[in-house]
Amino acid sequence: MLRWLRRLTLAVALVVVLAAGGGYVWLGTGASPHEGAVRVSGPTATVEVIRDEVGVPHIFAETLEDGFFALGWVHAEDRLTQMEGMRRVVAGRLSEVAGTWTLGIDRRMRTLGLYRLAEAEAAAAPEDVRRALEAYAAGVNAQLRLREGAPPPELVALGVTPEPWRPADSVAWGYLMAHNLGTNRREELLRARMAEHVTAEQMAALWSDHPGEVPVTLPEGSELTRGFDWGAIQAGDPVPPGAPAGASNVWAVAGDRSDTGAPILANDPHLGFAIPGTWYLARIVTPEVELTGATAPGVPFFVLGHNRHIAWGMSTANADVEDHFVERIDPEDPERYLTPDGSAPFVTRRETIDVRGAEPEEIVIRATRRGPVIGEAPAAALRLPAGGRAEDAAPDDRVLAFAASYLAPGGRNATAMYRLNLAEDWDAFVAALADFNAAPQNLFYADVAGNIGFMTPGRIPIRRSGDGRVPTAGWTGATDWIGFVPFDQLPRALNPSEGVLYNANNKLVPDSFPWFLGDGCDEPYRAMRIRELLSRHRPHSLDIAASMQLDIVSPMARDLLPLMLAALPDGYALPEAAAGLATWSGDMARHRPEPLVFQAWLRDFNRTLYERVLPPELAASLGHRPVFVRRVLAENGAWCVAAESADSQAPDCAQQLADSLDAAVAWLKDRYGDPQGWSWGEAHNARFRHLLLGRVPLLNRWAERSVPVDGGYYTLNRAANFLSSEDDPFTAVHGAGFRAVYDLGDLSRSRFIVAPGQSGNPLSPHYDDLIETWRDGGRLHLGRDRSDLLGARTAHLTLVPEPAADGG
Numbered sequence: 001m002l003r004w005l006r007r008l009t010l011a012v013a014l015v016v017v018l019a020a021g022g023g024y025v026w027l028g029t030g031a032s033p034h035e036g037a038v039r040v041s042g043p044t045a046t047v048e049v050i051r052d053e054v055g056v057p058h059i060f061a062e063t064l065e066d067g068f069f070a071l072g073w074v075h076a077e078d079r080l081t082q083m084e085g086m087r088r089v090v091a092g093r094l095s096e097v098a099g100t101w102t103l104g105i106d107r108r109m110r111t112l113g114l115y116r117l118a119e120a121e122a123a124a125a126p127e128d129v130r131r132a133l134e135a136y137a138a139g140v141n142a143q144l145r146l147r148e149g150a151p152p153p154e155l156v157a158l159g160v161t162p163e164p165w166r167p168a169d170s171v172a173w174g175y176l177m178a179h180n181l182g183t184n185r186r187e188e189l190l191r192a193r194m195a196e197h198v199t200a201e202q203m204a205a206l207w208s209d210h211p212g213e214v215p216v217t218l219p220e221g222s223e224l225t226r227g228f229d230w231g232a233i234q235a236g237d238p239v240p241p242g243a244p245a246g247a248s249n250v251w252a253v254a255g256d257r258s259d260t261g262a263p264i265l266a267n268d269p270h271l272g273f274a275i276p277g278t279w280y281l282a283r284i285v286t287p288e289v290e291l292t293g294a295t296a297p298g299v300p301f302f303v304l305g306h307n308r309h310i311a312w313g314m315s316t317a318n319a320d321v322e323d324h325f326v327e328r329i330d331p332e333d334p335e336r337y338l339t340p341d342g343s344a345p346f347v348t349r350r351e352t353i354d355v356r357g358a359e360p361e362e363i364v365i366r367a368t369r370r371g372p373v374i375g376e377a378p379a380a381a382l383r384l385p386a387g388g389r390a391e392d393a394a395p396d397d398r399v400l401a402f403a404a405s406y407l408a409p410g411g412r413n414a415t416a417m418y419r420l421n422l423a424e425d426w427d428a429f430v431a432a433l434a435d436f437n438a439a440p441q442n443l444f445y446a447d448v449a450g451n452i453g454f455m456t457p458g459r460i461p462i463r464r465s466g467d468g469r470v471p472t473a474g475w476t477g478a479t480d481w482i483g484f485v486p487f488d489q490l491p492r493a494l495n496p497s498e499g500v501l502y503n504a505n506n507k508l509v510p511d512s513f514p515w516f517l518g519d520g521c522d523e524p525y526r527a528m529r530i531r532e533l534l535s536r537h538r539p540h541s542l543d544i545a546a547s548m549q550l551d552i553v554s555p556m557a558r559d560l561l562p563l564m565l566a567a568l569p570d571g572y573a574l575p576e577a578a579a580g581l582a583t584w585s586g587d588m589a590r591h592r593p594e595p596l597v598f599q600a601w602l603r604d605f606n607r608t609l610y611e612r613v614l615p616p617e618l619a620a621s622l623g624h625r626p627v628f629v630r631r632v633l634a635e636n637g638a639w640c641v642a643a644e645s646a647d648s649q650a651p652d653c654a655q656q657l658a659d660s661l662d663a664a665v666a667w668l669k670d671r672y673g674d675p676q677g678w679s680w681g682e683a684h685n686a687r688f689r690h691l692l693l694g695r696v697p698l699l700n701r702w703a704e705r706s707v708p709v710d711g712g713y714y715t716l717n718r719a720a721n722f723l724s725s726e727d728d729p730f731t732a733v734h735g736a737g738f739r740a741v742y743d744l745g746d747l748s749r750s751r752f753i754v755a756p757g758q759s760g761n762p763l764s765p766h767y768d769d770l771i772e773t774w775r776d777g778g779r780l781h782l783g784r785d786r787s788d789l790l791g792a793r794t795a796h797l798t799l800v801p802e803p804a805a806d807g808g
Contacts, residue, residue, distance in 0.1 A: 108236025
C-alpha cells in the first residue's frame with residue numbers, strides 16, 4: 001500500500017509540475033465546458049445547454065430523452081473522475097487503477113455483487129426506462145469521444161482512459177447508495193463485539209435512545225460470534241464504525257399555514273462532505289416536462305427536485321433491512337452448511353481482481369440462502385463461558401452471512417426514479433414508489449394542487465422472531481426472514497389535519513404500528529427543533545424555511561449541559577476558560593468559544609465512561625450518545641466507578657465531570673493556545689475531502705477545501721463531527737451538501753444550493769466557488785427564462801443531430 005501511495009504521489013506530482021509549467025494551459029483546457037455547435041449522434045432534435053454564472057446547466061430539448069442525452073454530456077464534462085470512481089467502486093474494480101490499497105473495498109463489493117444486480121436490473125428495465133438510460137449513456141459517450149482539451153488531472157495522473165458508459169453503470173449508483181445508507185449492519189456488529197465486554201444492562205444503557213429493550217440473550221450472542229476477524233469483515237465498508245452516517249431534515253407545510261396559500265417543502269439531505277460533492281444541480285426543459293433539482297453524476301434521473309406539478313424530498317428512514325446470520329459448516333462436507341431442513345450447498349463463484357502493480361487476485365465468493373459470506377471463524381476460536389452448553393455455542397466451523405433487502409434480485413429502483421420524475425399527482429407518486437426497492441427512504445411530497453404527504457417505500461423484512469439487533473444462529477431458522485412488509489402497509493400520510501409533516505431521522509411510527517421497522521432512529525433533537533420552529537412561525541414562508549435550515553441552536557446542548565453543570569461537585573468553580581458555559585444558550589456559532597469547550601468536555605467525559613468497560617477501539621465507535629450520558633447522570637452513576645474498584649472513595653460522576661472539564665480545558669490550551677483566542681470555527685471546519693487525492697500527502701492540500709462553519713451534530717444546520725477521532729474530533733465531516741426550499745405556488749421561486757461547486761476539476765473556477773455561499777445561507781434560483789440565461793451565461797452549447805445517413 002505504501003509503495004503504491006508513493007507511486008501515486010509521484011504520478012500526480014508530475015501532473016502538478018506540468019500544470020505549473022507550460023502544461024498548465026493544456027490541463028486548463030479540460031476545465032472549461034464545450035461551447036458552440038457540436039454535431040452528435042443520438043438526439044432527435046437540436047438541444048441547447050446554457051450554463052449560468054455558477055456553471056449550472058439549463059438544458060432545453062424537444063424530448064426528455066434528448067434532455068437526458070445532454071445531461072449525460074454535461075455530467076461527463078464536469079464530473080468524469082467522480083463517475084469513473086463510482087462505477088469502479090460498485091463493480092469492485094478500483095484496484096485496477098489504484099493498486100493494492102483498495103483491495104479490501106474490491107473484495108467486499110465483489111462479494112456483495114452489487115454491480116451484478118445493476119446489470120440484471122438494467123437488462124430487465126421497461127422499454128421507456130431503458131431508452132432513458134441508453135440516451136444518457138449515449139450523451140456520456142459522445143462527450144468522451146468529442147471532448148476538447150485535457151482529461152481531468154486525476155485521470156491523467158492515473159493513466160486511466162474511461163471505458164464507454166453503460167446503462168448498468170447508472171443503475172449501479174442506486175445500489176451503492178442503498179449500501180452506504182444501510183447503517184444497521186454497523187450497529188449490529190458493534191453490539192456483537194461489545195457483548196464480549198459488557199452486561200446486557202450496560203448495553204441497554206448505551207442504546208437507551210432506541211425504543212424497546214435490548215435482548216437479554218446478548219451474552220450468548222457474544223459466544224456465537226466470538227472468533228470472527230472483525231477488522232477484515234469491516235475493512236471494505238465505505239463508512240468506518242462510529243463515523244456520522246446518513247441523516248436529513250425535511251418538512252412540508254400545507255397552504256393554509258403558509259404566507260403564499262400554497263404548500264412549502266424544505267429538504268436538506270445529510271451525507272459525508274466531499275469534493276466533488278454528491279450532488280449536481282441541473283435543469284431540463286421540454287415542451288411536456290420540466291425537471292429541476294439535484295442529480296447524481298452518472299444517473300439520468302433527478303434524485304431530489306420538482307417537475308411542473310410536484311416537488312419531492314427525502315430523509316433516511318433508518319429501517320432495519322440488514323441482518324447477520326452465523327451459519328454452521330456441515331462437519332461432513334465443508335462445501336455445505338446446515339439449515340433447519342438439513343445440509344445445503346454454498347452457492348460459489350470465482351472472480352479475478354486485477355491489481356495495478358501486483359499479480360491479479362482470485363477470490364472465491366460463497367453465498368448462503370440468506371446472502372453472501374463475509375467472514376469466517378474456526379471452531380478453535382470459540383471459548384465457552386462457565387456453564388455454557390456446547391450445542392448452543394456452535395462448535396463447528398462457522399461463517400458469517402450477510403442479508404440485506406437491497407441484495408434481493410428483481411430490483412426496479414431506476415424505474416421508480418424515472419416514474420417519480422414524471423409523476424403529476426399523489427396517486428402517480430405512490431405508484432412510482434411501488435418499484436422502490438433500495439434502503440427505505442421517507443419521501444416527502446407537495447403539489448401545485450395544494451396537497452402534502454409522505455411515504456416510506458422500500459423492502460423491510462418480516463422476521464419469524466427477533467428484531468435484528470445482533471447476529472443470530474442461522475441453522476435454527478428462528479430468525480429467518482419470511483417476507484417483506486406489504487407495500488400498502490408501509491408508513492404514509494396525506495394532508496394531515498395539523499397541516500404539517502416533518503422528519504429528521506427521528507422515530508417514524510408509534511409503538512402501536514403493526515410492523516417492526518427497526519430501532520435505528522436518531523436522537524429526537526433535530527425533530528424537536530423543527531417542531532418548535534414550525535409552531536413558533538405562523539404563517540410559514542420561504543424565508544423562514546431557509547432560515548430554519550441554517551438554525552444553529554443545539555437542543556442537545558440545551559438538554560445536557562444544565563445536567564452536567566448541576567452535577568459538578570459542591571464548591572467546584574468553573575475554570576475561567578469555561579466560565580461562559582454557565583450562561584451559554586446552546587448557540588453553535590463559529591465565533592463563540594462555548595461550543596468548543598462543551599464538545600471537548602463531553603468528549604473527555606464520554607471517553608472516560610466508555611473506556612471503563614470497553615477497549616479503546618470499541619470505545620472510539622460510540623461517539624456522542626447524549627441520551628446515554630443523560631441517563632448516567634440522572635440514574636446510573638455506577639458508570640463513573642471503575643468496575644475493578646471496590647474502594648468506597650472511587651470517583652463518582654460529580655468528581656469525574658470536574659476532572660473531565662479540567663482535562664478538556666488543559667487539552668484545548670495545549671492545542672489552541674490562549675483561551676482568549678478560542679472559537680468554535682477554529683476547530684470546526686467543514687472539510688471537503690477529495691476521495692482520491694485526499695490520501696496523497698501534500699496533494700491533498702491542493703485538492704481539498706475547508707471552511708469554518710456554524711452548527712454541529714444536533715443542529716438543523718448539521719455539521720457533524722466524529723467526536724471519537726483522535727486527530728480531528730471537531731472537524732465537520734458530514735452535513736447538508738444540498739439544500740432546497742420549494743414554493744408550490746410558483747415553482748420558479750424555489751431556492752437551491754450545493755457545495756462545494758458544480759465542477760469536479762480542481763482547475764475549474766466552479767470547483768469550489770459555492771462553498772462560502774453555501775456556508776452563509778446563499779441560494780440559487782434556477783427557474784429562469786431562456787433570455788435571462790443567455791444574458792448572464794458563462795457557456796452556451798448546441799448539440800446538433802448528425803444528418804441521417806442517405807439510404808439511397
